[in-house]
Amino acid sequence: FYLTTSNMRLNNPLLLTILLSTTTNVHPFTLTMGTGNTFGRTFRISTWGESHGGGVGVTLDGCPPRLPLTRDEIQVDLDRRRPGQSRITTPRNEADSVEILSGITPDDRTTGTPIAMLVRNKDQRSSDYLDNDMKVAYRPSHADATYDAKYGVRAVAGGGRSSARETIGRVAAGAVARKILSLYNGIEVLAYVSKVQDIGSNVNDDTFTMADVDANIVRCPDEAAAELMLARIDEIRKTGNSIGGVVTCVARNVPAGWGSPVFDKLEADLAKACMSIPAAKGFESGDGFEGTLLSGKDHNDEFYIDPVTGATRTRTNRSGGIQGGISNGENIVIHVAFKPTSTIGQAQ
Structure with missing residues (x-):
């Protein structure tokens, strides 16, 4: 930034601040850009x-x-x-x-x-x-x-x-x-409500469909869990309060090799996208925080060669389809935690 006159150029920030603050009808200001x-x-x-x-x-x-x-x-x-x-x-x-x-x-x-x-x-x-x-x-x-x-x-x-x-x-x-x-x-990308407060669900991430998700208003493919979730939501809602939960997202048929090392890891990009959703407060890839309860041997996904396709596969998917920040060909599985809705019907 330069102030230019007929005989001088000023680029000293301190001097510019002094000039702006002492010039008639000119005041220092703060410019905050609405980026993001x-x-x-x-x-x-x-x-x-x-x-x-x-x-x-x-x-x-x-x-x-x-x-x-x-x-x-x-x-x-x-x-x-x-x-x-x-x-x-x-x-x-x-x-x-x-x-x-x-x-x-x-x-x-x-x-x-x-x-x-x-x-x-x-x-x-x-x-x-x-x-x-x-x-x-x-x-x-x-x-x-x-x-x-x-x-x-x-x-x-x-x-x-x-x-x-x-x-x-x-x-x-x-x-x-x-x-x-x-x-x-x-590639198929699906998501469902996997948890409401402390009520979890049992869903096969390899087979559930969008029709299964849309079969109830909670949008949980596990019908028994959905009934319990709905009852809990109604119970809390009638008191003018709210509760939170977890959404699980699954991407199928993603080829191996997507994502880049270090700052452009696939799970890092997914985390940024998901954590920018209003009310999102937590993100997990694969087993996430639950993985900390396992030993390395128990958590590791064992490799094998698919006899039909010849592709390198894993027998389990605790990594959630991402290893080293790069997709490995298995289902990509992530979980996003959402806080209770801040707008409630009680005085506070």
């Missing part, structure tokens, strides 16, 4: 919009051209995410209908240029936040105080960028990624 809205490199997404703004969306860069892609394919995943579907989700009533603004031809082919997708907000009730003391009081365990500390301003209504509606952009972009991965190697 982009994830990925080759396949890169940037989400935007606020919970109570005009809408939320995503700009996706790096999608290959000539990929068959329809709006309906994206809408399927947005419909699974949509609020107001059951008594245990947020009651906000949104259609979450996606509009594709760019990057798709009239005959539903990608052009290779950025794909912009928008979902307009319809049911934002800002008065619920503005007609009470939320304008002047920070909500416990929300992002109100930290946004104020960083930016000096915050979106009182709905929490702005910290709202879970930000994930709409991720889901829309994820639908495109799902299509690419499926065409590339038959």
Whole structure:
């Protein structure tokens, strides 16, 4: 940064500060950039919009051209995410209908240029936040105080960028990624609720399907566990309180060799993506923290050669499909812990 006059150039930071502070109508200022809205490199997404703004969306860069892609394919995943579907989700009533603004031809082919997708907000009730003391009081365990500390301003209504509606952009972009991965190697990515508070589940990560996940409103393929989870959620919900849980994600048919050593390990990238989801507080790859209870011999995944394909396989998958930060060809299995919802129906 330089200040230039007709006869001198100044680049001394201290001198610049003194000049700015003593010049009429000029004051030192702090510039805090609102970065951190982009994830990925080759396949890169940037989400935007606020919970109570005009809408939320995503700009996706790096999608290959000539990929068959329809709006309906994206809408399927947005419909699974949509609020107001059951008594245990947020009651906000949104259609979450996606509009594709760019990057798709009239005959539903990608052009290779950025794909912009928008979902307009319809049911934002800002008065619920503005007609009470939320304008002047920070909500416990929300992002109100930290946004104020960083930016000096915050979106009182709905929490702005910290709202879970930000994930709409991720889901829309994820639908495109799902299509690419499926065409590339038959890769299938599924997730389910594996734990609610202390109630766990017993799910075969090799065989469960999306239909199994969507068979109940808890979205746990273990029906017996799902009933117990729902009963616990209802019990807590009726008191105006909330509880947390764990989501398990499984990626099948991922070839060996994805990921890079040290800072670009596959599990490191997955951890960053998952831990940026609102309310995420913990991440595990494979056995995760449970692995600390085992000895090395018990935890090691023994290798063998698949007699049909000739591929190197492991008899167990305690590593969660990743070793040395690189995929080994087994199912990739990760777990993400979510804290209890901060918005509750009790005074605090």
